[in-house]
Amino acid sequence: MIEINQISKSFDRKVALDGLIFQIPKGQIFGLLGPNGAGKTTLIRILNQIILPDNGTIRVDGKLLNESHWKNFGYLPEERGLYKSMKVIDMLVFLAKLRGMSNYDALKNTNYWLDKFDIKEWSNKYIASLSKGMSQKVQFIAAVVHEPEYLILDEPLSGFDPINVELILNELKLMKSEGKSIILSTHNMQSVEEICDDVVLLHKSKLIASDTVENLRSSVKNGLFSIRFSGNMIALANALWTDFELIETKELGNNRFQVLVRKRGERTFEDLINNLMGKLTLEAVEEKLPSMQEVFMSLITKEEVLHAE
């Protein structure tokens, strides 16, 4: 577990991080979210010991973060960078050795990952000759080649096509299942919804939310329910009565419909089921939770309003 305790950092009187406190549990995919300039990159650099905080401490598995943790951390920076004049295999071995691996292990692991990503034939290609996507894959391998316990990924999916996005996400899930912790900083909310367990939301150097993805989505839910049924729309309108408001209708054919309704007042999911039962042939009813994109926007807007007041 990584414990972040009262971390603050300023640059020329500009506060980048302001007293952050939260924990990153072991064996999770942890989302680090926030708009541009929120302080994510500063926090990531502090976690990677690239810069030091002005105040506060970070503990990794109970021990204060120090140079011995370098070998346990992997890092994929947002701004990708590799030596263009080096061959793929040499670059990866070089970076693995910097993380404390022996030449033999570095070479063995590099070959393993090149094989795994089916890019063994790139081994002796120069970085300069790689396409952006290829380069991204090599950069990802560079972050994981030394088998880190904690993996910090800053926008890991940018530059990948959908197939490779899937490949990377599956790889992250696999690492999580192996008990590794992944800290994911991204603006891709769909991937956050898909793979993140806990997230923190930073805004203007402060922590404004910290919870599981599900709890955050529930916390800003807006009473929307999705219904798929067979029947007719008059029967639906009668069933909803004044308790629920019809927002959106989609005809699926053969008298099948998919609709979105919003509750009125203090109505609940049970009220909706009771209203619909016996009046329509129900195929599916579910509460429509807001997307992480909506959660993100909602929390930021709320924070902005509070700040303005």
Added chain:
Amino acid sequence: MRNSLIIAKRELRERLENRSFIAMLFIGPLLILAFIYFLLQFGDQGKTNMKVLIVDPSGLLENKITSQESKALTYYFYDDYIEIAEFKDGKRFQEFDAMIELNEKVLINKKVFLFYREAPSVDLKMKMKFEVERRVEEVMIEQFTQLSVNAFRQIKQPLNIDFRSVYDPKNEADNSSSWVGFFFGLIILFFISLFGMTVLRGIAKDKSNRVAELMLASVKSRDMMLGKIMGIGWAALLQLFAWTVLVGLGLFVFKSFFFKDIFDASSFEGIQMSEEVKNEILTNSSIAKYNAFIDLIYHRINFWVMMPHFVLLFVLSYLFYASFFSAIGATAGTESDGQQFVIPIFVVLMVSVYAGYLSVYWPDSQLAHLFLYLPFTSAMVILINISNGFAIGSYIETMLSILILIVSSGLFLSIAGRLYKNGILAYGHTLRLRNLLQWLKKY
């Protein structure tokens, strides 16, 4: 330190895989050797084949000269007076390239004039001087002594009066030796300029292609900077070593095969000389002096003393100056930014050259002493002092100067490390003095 070494090895390997670096390993020495060859080959540019008319109205030389067959010099004798104008314009003298005028009192006043139409080469000058002198000597022996020529020459010992300062009784402060140190100092400055800029560009490139951030997540910024400096320094040393070996080999080949005559006094045609004369010719004669370069590279360099100091000062000075270059490379906003801060470094390097010049001509001046202790200029001055040798006890000044250089290198590397740490991940600015001062304070 482990990571610094890994980074240094990568830097060295990158350079070794760079074709232009490999090319320079050979092209540099070849250019130097070509330059030396040019100096040796064409340094003695005078006329090499002459008909010489010896005007000897008193018949002193008896139409003889101590010489063996030589294609370069042919002597003719004339037993009457010739005016210079007559020799110059007279039709019958046009075939002669030079006229040696022996006056009647030559045995007393030892004065002989040689008038030439086209300046003879130094080799011929020396040969004529030597041959006429030897013949006159034979005449003198015959007239004034009862000795045979050989007996006279055996007892003849030249009296050498060597003028020396009471402060430098061993004549260690010989000015020409100083140029050896100056030459070595220039090599250091040359390599610092060349590889200092490589350090600057390498760091600026790491920064601009964003590889720096990736590496800083696994290595201390100072270790990263040191690795870069070390790796490029190794490349510089390798190049220096290759240049030294190749140039040394080339000089040996020149001396042994191409320019044997210049260095071997016994090879002069038709001249039988004693060892003393040979040595004198080699050390004092115009042959050895006509090209100071020969003297410098073959006689003045004491490699066993100079090289250890040279390597030490090379490393220390490189580290000292590399700290400035790396600080600028790390704090520059872009690869092309920071040029204005490079100019002062080069000005300081030029001051080093001036310090060397000053130390050669005025080694005891206050300014020369000051330059000895300034880390910016000390390498040059120390090398000049070393080339001059040391009086007993005076080496302590050099040791102090080296110590100052070591401490300064450490201090400036430390300051550069701070600038490196704070500047390497700063983008999108134009480097100003304000940035440097600001990043000096932060840590």
